Amino acid sequence: MEIDPHPWDILQSSEIFEIPRLFQIRRNHCRQPKSGKEGDFYVAHFTNWVQSVALTDRGQLILVRQYRFGSGGLSLETPGGLMEPGEDETAAALRELTEETGFGAPDSVKIIGTIRPNPAIQDNYLHVVLLKNCRKIGPQKLDPMEEISVHPMDPNEVFAAIDGGQIDHALSIASLLLAKPNLQ
Amino acid sequence: MEIDPHPWDILQSSEIFEIPRLFQIRRNHCRQPKSGKEGDFYVAHFTNWVQSVALTDRGQLILVRQYRFGSGGLSLETPGGLMEPGEDETAAALRELTEETGFGAPDSVKIIGTIRPNPAIQDNYLHVVLLKNCRKIGPQKLDPMEEISVHPMDPNEVFAAIDGGQIDHALSIASLLLAKPNLQ
Numbered sequence: 001m002e003i004d005p006h007p008w009d010i011l012q013s014s015e016i017f018e019i020p021r022l023f024q025i026r027r028n029h030c031r032q033p034k035s036g037k038e039g040d041f042y043v044a045h046f047t048n049w050v051q052s053v054a055l056t057d058r059g060q061l062i063l064v065r066q067y068r069f070g071s072g073g074l075s076l077e078t079p080g081g082l083m084e085p086g087e088d089e090t091a092a093a094l095r096e097l098t099e100e101t102g103f104g105a106p107d108s109v110k111i112i113g114t115i116r117p118n119p120a121i122q123d124n125y126l127h128v129v130l131l132k133n134c135r136k137i138g139p140q141k142l143d144p145m146e147e148i149s150v151h152p153m154d155p156n157e158v159f160a161a162i163d164g165g166q167i168d169h170a171l172s173i174a175s176l177l178l179a180k181p182n183l184q
Numbered sequence: 185m186e187i188d189p190h191p192w193d194i195l196q197s198s199e200i201f202e203i204p205r206l207f208q209i210r211r212n213h214c215r216q217p218k219s220g221k222e223g224d225f226y227v228a229h230f231t232n233w234v235q236s237v238a239l240t241d242r243g244q245l246i247l248v249r250q251y252r253f254g255s256g257g258l259s260l261e262t263p264g265g266l267m268e269p270g271e272d273e274t275a276a277a278l279r280e281l282t283e284e285t286g287f288g289a290p291d292s293v294k295i296i297g298t299i300r301p302n303p304a305i306q307d308n309y310l311h312v313v314l315l316k317n318c319r320k321i322g323p324q325k326l327d328p329m330e331e332i333s334v335h336p337m338d339p340n341e342v343f344a345a346i347d348g349g350q351i352d353h354a355l356s357i358a359s360l361l362l363a364k365p366n367l368q
Contacts, residue, residue: 004258005251005331017201017209019226022305025201028253032331039329041253042203067189069212069225071303074188115352118301119255121206126354145223147189147216162362168299170310174354177361178346 006034008041022046046124049117050089051080051175052097054106054131055183060152061176062134063167064100067147076151076161077172083127089114093129099141101150106131113178117171128175130182155183190218192225206230230308233301234273235264235359236281238290238315239367244336245360246318247351248284251331260335260345261356267311273298277313283325285334290315297362301355312359314366339367 008030017025024045031038054062061078068075079100083092090109098104113128142148153161158176161167167176192214201209208229215222238246245262252259263284267276274293282288297312326332337345342360345351351360 002249002333002335004249004333007251007256007258008253010256019209022226025203030253035331037329042206043254043256065186065188067191068303069192069214070227070305070307071300072191072194072227072307073303074191075300075303114349115354115357116255116259117354119252119257119259119353121254123254123256145221147219149186149188151186165298169303170299170301170358171354173299173362174358178357 006032008032011038042121044122046082046117046122047085048083048089048124049080049126049171050083050093050096051078051126051128051171052093052131053078053112053128053175053179054097054101054103054134056103056152057133057135058152059155059183061155061158061183062097062101062103063151063153063158065149065151075169076167077169078175080171080175089127090129093127094131097131097134098137100146100148102136102138102140103134103150104137105135107133110182112182113175115174115178126171126175128178130179155180190216192216195222226305228306230266230301230306231269232267232273232308233264233310233355234267234277234280235262235310235312235355236277236315237262237296237312237359237363238281238285238287238318240287240336241317241319242336243339243367245339245342245367246281246285246287247335247337247342249333249335259353260351261353262359264355264359273311274313277311278315281315281318282321284330284332286320286322286324287318287334288321289319291317294366296366297359299358299362310355310359312362314363339364 012029081096194212196213265280
């Protein structure tokens with residue numbers, strides 16, 4: 001029987017870097033109370049995120065393609081983004097879907113997973129929300145710097161695009177594969 | 185037919201923050217050549233990562249549990265970590281597996297996915313590597329600050345732990361679900 005590791009205590013915490021409205025980095029001086037070991041560890045603080053796995057009333061998954069400044073290329077993804085203060089998970093997922101794609105009016109909205117984008121360095125959660133029977137209700141509402149194309153795709157095509165590497169965003173892959181048993 | 189967004193050009197790039205041996209943050213001043221729009225965007229530069237989806241010679245998946253300073257809690261995960269300079273993907277995956285668990289000597293090692301941990305803000309890749317028929321070949325080789333417990337689990341148990349939320353690390357979930365069709 002393996003003995004699990006012991007949690008560490010934070011003895012001191014200070015913010016050492018910030019990109020306003022995006023994230024802060026903190027340096028935490030920590031101690032493992034059983035071993036007495038001490039060290040500095042870094043945490044990136046983000047607000048929680050949502051990913052919207054949305055089906056149309058024809059049973060297609062609604063994906064988006066946008067330029068990503070991290071990877072420096074176009075990326076085919078599930079819609080998603082940052083939760084706003086006071087917003088709940090399903091409201092955030094529906095807002096992101098409608099802003100990015102113009103689709104909305106789902107007849108069912110359900111959280112199918114609450115996961116950690118990267119627990120090694122980030123403190124936030126990602127809520128994966130399944131929205132069914134969506135239809136086009138208006139135009140996209142994009143920020144001035146956003147350019148997003150909308151791609152309704154058959155689920156078979158989407159899972160083939162994951163296998164083939166055309167969809168390579170890990171958080172979209174996790175979201176779509178978590179949703180896969182619930183698409184019917 | 186949707187017209188896809190256009191890639192942006194980087195006009196100027198400067199490093200504005202660094203945690204040595206972990207990551208750097210750059211501010212890139214970018215322009216979209218068709219629209220002429222300009223703005224500052226932030227990229228976190230990381231080296232590439234690997235996740236090891238490893239099966240024992242008894243058909244169990246080898247998971248690890250460790251304290252994560254980002255989430256501030258214990259996390260049940262696939263082994264993995266940073267690739268070292270000059271190291272290839274499969275060598276890195278085997279090294280991480282052996283260091284964290286003491287398991288090694290696979291009879292087959294294969295890259296089953298090359299994905300982006302977060303293309304919105306990070307520039308790196310995550311290579312998902314499947315290692316089959318591993319066996320215990322020695323003790324763990326941990327860094328002084330690392331404490332990791334080793335948990336061989338039946339695949340059914342692992343996928344139930346994803347569904348139940350006991351495994352919540354998005355990159356481990358993506359890796360395990362990508363590997364699922366290849367475990368036999």
